[in-house]
Amino acid sequence: MELVGILSKVVKESLQTKKILLEYPESTVNKLVAKFSGETEDSVEDIKKAISDFERFKAAFSNEDKDIFKHSYDKLKSLITDKTTKQKTKKDLEGLVQDYLAKYKGADLQLTKLNIKKFFEIKTHFPQGREGKKNVTDYNPSELNAFVGRYFSKFNAQGINELVAVIAEKFAKELPDEDIITTILPRARRFVKHFELIPLNAKLSAYMNFEEFEHIVDGYTPMAESEYDVPEVDTSNVDIPYEDDNVLIFAPDEKQKCINIRKKHAPDRRWCTSWEGSSNYYYNYRLNQNLTLYYIINKNLPSSDLNYASVILVDRYGDMRLADGSNSGRFAGGTVLPWNEILQKIPVLDGKKEYLEPKPYTDEDQAKMQRLKTYNLTTTDPLAELGSEEEVELWLELRSPDLASTANGGEIFSNFPEELQKKYIGLGNELSAPMVRALSPSSMSYYISKKKEKLLQKVLKDLSENDMEIIMSKEMRPYFKSLKNKFIGEMQNNIDPTYLRIEYPNDPTAKFIRMFGLTELFESFPQELEFLQLENKSNDNIIFEIPESLGNFTNLQTLVFEKCINKLPDSLGNIVGLKFLNLTNCSEMTRLPDSIVNLKCLDFISVMNTPIETETLPAEFTKYVDTSGEFWAVEYPDEMKGDCY
Numbered sequence: 001m002e003l004v005g006i007l008s009k010v011v012k013e014s015l016q017t018k019k020i021l022l023e024y025p026e027s028t029v030n031k032l033v034a035k036f037s038g039e040t041e042d043s044v045e046d047i048k049k050a051i052s053d054f055e056r057f058k059a060a061f062s063n064e065d066k067d068i069f070k071h072s073y074d075k076l077k078s079l080i081t082d083k084t085t086k087q088k089t090k091k092d093l094e095g096l097v098q099d100y101l102a103k104y105k106g107a108d109l110q111l112t113k114l115n116i117k118k119f120f121e122i123k124t125h126f127p128q129g130r131e132g133k134k135n136v137t138d139y140n141p142s143e144l145n146a147f148v149g150r151y152f153s154k155f156n157a158q159g160i161n162e163l164v165a166v167i168a169e170k171f172a173k174e175l176p177d178e179d180i181i182t183t184i185l186p187r188a189r190r191f192v193k194h195f196e197l198i199p200l201n202a203k204l205s206a207y208m209n210f211e212e213f214e215h216i217v218d219g220y221t222p223m224a225e226s227e228y229d230v231p232e233v234d235t236s237n238v239d240i241p242y243e244d245d246n247v248l249i250f251a252p253d254e255k256q257k258c259i260n261i262r263k264k265h266a267p268d269r270r271w272c273t274s275w276e277g278s279s280n281y282y283y284n285y286r287l288n289q290n291l292t293l294y295y296i297i298n299k300n301l302p303s304s305d306l307n308y309a310s311v312i313l314v315d316r317y318g319d320m321r322l323a324d325g326s327n328s329g330r331f332a333g334g335t336v337l338p339w340n341e342i343l344q345k346i347p348v349l350d351g352k353k354e355y356l357e358p359k360p361y362t363d364e365d366q367a368k369m370q371r372l373k374t375y376n377l378t379t380t381d382p383l384a385e386l387g388s389e390e391e392v393e394l395w396l397e398l399r400s401p402d403l404a405s406t407a408n409g410g411e412i413f414s415n416f417p418e419e420l421q422k423k424y425i426g427l428g429n430e431l432s433a434p435m436v437r438a439l440s441p442s443s444m445s446y447y448i449s450k451k452k453e454k455l456l457q458k459v460l461k462d463l464s465e466n467d468m469e470i471i472m473s474k475e476m477r478p479y480f481k482s483l484k485n486k487f488i489g490e491m492q493n494n495i496d497p498t499y500l501r502i503e504y505p506n507d508p509t510a511k512f513i514r515m516f517g518l519t520e521l522f523e524s525f526p527q528e529l530e531f532l533q534l535e536n537k538s539n540d541n542i543i544f545e546i547p548e549s550l551g552n553f554t555n556l557q558t559l560v561f562e563k564c565i566n567k568l569p570d571s572l573g574n575i576v577g578l579k580f581l582n583l584t585n586c587s588e589m590t591r592l593p594d595s596i597v598n599l600k601c602l603d604f605i606s607v608m609n610t611p612i613e614t615e616t617l618p619a620e621f622t623k624y625v626d627t628s629g630e631f632w633a634v635e636y637p638d639e640m641k642g643d644c645y
Contacts, residue, residue, distance in 0.1 A: 032068065039073040046127075047073075053080045074174075077207065093117065093200060100137055107141045108345070110326045111306045115141075117200055118148040124206035125166045145305060152195055153268075153304035159189045167191065171210045184210070187217040194221040196306075196326050197270065214478060215456070218449055233264040241294075241355040247348040249355055250295040255282035261295045266309035270327050273311065283397045285333075287369045290316055292359045298348055306331075307345050316360045372398045380411040389417060396423055403435065410434035422446045436469040448475045460487045461508040471515050484516050488524045497526035498555075501533040504542060504564065519547040529553045533560035533582075543588065551575060558582075565589060573598035577644065586610040597621045601644035602634040 029051065036047050054068055054076055065071075065079060097113050119136045139147060151163040168188040172180045191198065191205060191213070197220045205213055238261060239251040248265075252258045255273075262274035272281040273293060285291045291313040301308040306325035313321040313333055322342055323333035330337065331345070343350055361369070372395045379385050382392045395401075403409030403424070413435045416424065421443040425431070431439075431447065439447060448470060455467055456479060463471075470476060471483060491509060504510040513521055513534075532553065536542045544564050551571025558580045561568075566588040572578075573595025581599075583589060584606055590613050597618050608630040614622065624636050 035069070036073040036076070042073075050076055050080060078209065096136070103137055104141050108306065110324065110329065110331060111145070112141070113200060114196055114306070114326060115144050115148050118152055118195060119144065121195070121204055121206075122148065122151050122163065124204050125163060125170075145302065149302060149304040152192060153302070155189075155193070159193065160185075161192070164188045164192050167205055170206065171213060174210050178210075187214060190221040191217050193268065194270070196328075197221050211478070211482070215452075219452055233260045235260050235264050242352055246299055247346075247352070248297040248299060249352070250297075251359075252293060252295065253359075255280060258282055258293065258295070262309075265295075265297050266303065266325075268303075269309055269325060271311050271323050271333070273333075281397065283394050285313060287361060287365060287394075288398060290360055291321075292357070294356050296346060296349065298346060300348065310346060312342070312356055314356055314358045316358050318358050320356065368394075369398055375399060377401075377412065380408050381415050382412060383415065383417070389420060392416070392420055393423055396420065396427060400427065400429075402429065404430050404432040410438065414438035418443055425450055431466055433465040433469050436466055436473075441475075444473055445475050448473070452476075452479075456483070460490050460511055463511050465505070468511060468515055484520060487512050487516075488520075492524065495525070497528055498530040500525065500529055500531065502535070504534070504536045505538050513544065517547075518544055519549060522547060522549040522552065525553075527552055528555050530555050531558045532556060533558070534562070534564055535560070536563040560584075561586060563587075567591065568593055570595045572596065575599065576642075577601050579603050579644075580605075582606040583610045583612075584608045591616050594618050600636045600640050600642060602636070605632040605634060606630065607632065 029048065032051055033044055033047050036042075036050070037044070040047070042050075050073070051068070068076065071079070093113065093116065096116060097109070100112055100116065101107055101109065116136055119139075136144065151161065155161050155164070164185070165188075168180060168185045171184045171188070172178070175184070178184060198216060199220065202216055203212065208216070235250070235257070238257045239253070240249065241251050242249045250257075250261050252261060258271075258274040259280070262269055262271065273285055274280070274282070274295075282293075285293065292315075294312045294314065296310045296312060298305075298308050298310075303309070309325065310331075311323040311333060313323070315321075315336075319336045320339065320342060321333050321335060322331050322337055322345065324331040324345060327333070339353060349356075372391075375386075375395060377385055382395070383389065386392050386395055401409075403413050406412070410432060413421065413424065413431070418440045421439060425443070425447050436444075436447070451467075451470060455470060458467065471480075476483075491512065500509070501507075502509045502513065505514065509521065534544065542564055543566050546561070546565055546567070546569055548569045548571045550569055551574035554575055554577065556575045556578055559575070559578060560580075560582040561584075562582065563585040565583075565586050570593045572593050576598055578599050579601055580603060582605075585608065587609060589610050592612060597620050605625070610630075612627075614627045617625075617627070625632050625634050
């Protein structure tokens with residue numbers, strides 16, 4: 001059942017369920033209830049509702065999914081969820097939000113959306129809870145905020161609460177062999193802790209499988225865990241233009257001051273001007289855009305409220321932008337807002353506009369900015385040349401160098417400390433393959449979190465060298481199998497089952513080999529193959545290991561390996577109908593397998609620029625082959641050729 005299913009009227013659902021279940025014999029319903037009861041703690045009514053939903057959607061399922069008795073209860077719920085998701089859209093949530101706002105006039109739109117989605121996350125995991133049995137509209141805004149806050153804003157010292165625990169337990173049951181401590185629990189923490197970053201139209205976690213959950217969490221939340229307890233941070237050096245019993249206004253003039261304000265007063269906020277490490281863009285806002293930053297703490301609101309802590313950004317003309325707790329849409333700090341709209345969000349600022357004055361950067365700042373904007377490195381060691389990590393960070397933000405297109409860019413990038421590698425990635429820059437190989441493990445995880453969404457959607461032929469480096473990294477192992485199967489499907493849709501020619505590195509098939517090897521390719525290719533050619537057209541010395549499964553292609557008549565192997569498997573002797581064997585420019589290959597004697601149908605072998613040691617060849621083979629040059633003619637007597645054609 002998806003969010004939209006939960007939102008349906010209870011009476012309507014009950015009548016619909018009864019109507020559909022009448023189409024099943026009572027004995028069938030009882031058998032299904034008995035079957036599924038052993039697999040779930042859901043009530044009999046919930047199980048019957050799931051059976052009813054399955055029957056309602058059954059016509060749209062594939063033939064193999066239409067037999068309800070084949071499915072586990074989890075599979076049944078998954079099918080229903082997927083179908084409901086396709087039929088419903090975000091409009092259902094929007095409709096409920098509008099109903100809520102009509103009932104509670106003046107409620108904040110963004111906070112209402114977020115809290116309603118949070119409400120259903122809680123309700124699906126704790127369906128028997130007393131408060132969870134109520135409708136969302138039974139809670140007024142402050143009650144709803146307090147209710148969801150208990151599950152989304154309060155954590156113990158390890159970052160765990162009741163919701164984190166139940167989500168982790170769900171996926172631990174799904175993946176009993178997975179390490180819950182290192183793989184499942186950290187993602188459950190990040191999902192709950194940073195729920196405001198999860199798309200509103202994403203499935204509820206109760207109805208995701210772990211691959212879907214992992215995909216969402218890694219794609220939308222920060223890879224590293226931050227502290228969950230409000231830390232002791234000194235903000236005494238930050239200018240405070242105004243404070244009373246209702247509001248506190250900070251006016252930070254340095255990046256670290258922004259970070260300290262966020263850590264002390266709003267550690268769960270994701271403003272890019274106050275985050276630590278590579279995700280911080282303070283310099284871009286302050287120097288590049290010449291904005292003055294004010295951090296507003298509304299003392300009257302709980303820390304879970306979107307308007308409890310906000311950032312107001314003032315340009316040189318006094319126009320203002322606002323970043324609230326959602327940091328999205330109109331309230332992501334990029335849209336100029338009228339003062340009256342800001343007051344609707346933060347009423348405690350009424351009469352205090354004078355304290356939010358623009359303070360354009362100084363002549364010294366401007367000179368520094370202009371110098372770094374136009375600065376070109378003269379060495380490959382940016383820290384030594386510019387003097388500090390802070391100066392390099394400023395240079396990256398202001399100069400925006402394209403190191404992937406620079407001759408020595410890979411070496412420059414390899415000399416960046418880990419956080420500056422992440423900074424370069426966080427600025428939206430692409431990496432070359434050598435730069436990918438230079439990434440630290442933590443930087444690789446960060447890079448993948450930025451690239452994975454698009455990468456998982458790419459087709460094989462569009463993969464770059466950079467993409468392949470990422471796919472082959474250990475961080476992508478959870479997706480390795482699904483990507484491999486996807487790419488195999490793409491190849492099988494565009495193949496001649498008898499003819500396979502691969503030019504490395506540009507052919508789609510060559511890209512598959514680079515990532516997954518020839519064994520996977522051979523296992524997926526039809527065994528009626530008659531022509532196989534693998535050529536290395538790159539300048540690299542690429543050596544492919546030819547698997548024993550080569551011998552399964554017993555219909556092969558032509559086999560070509562150029563500049564890409566150093567040996568052939570013994571199973572070569574199984575291809576008794578082979579007529580032409582081309583081994584050109586295989587400079588590391590010195591021997592042929594003894595099973596070469598089985599290939600009585602051979603007419604020709606090319607060993608041009610391939611140093612085969614002829615003295616190692618079996619005598620019963622050299623008896624019929626002229627090995628004096630680079631092109632060997634093979635002349636077995638007709639009576640030995642048997643069924644050759």
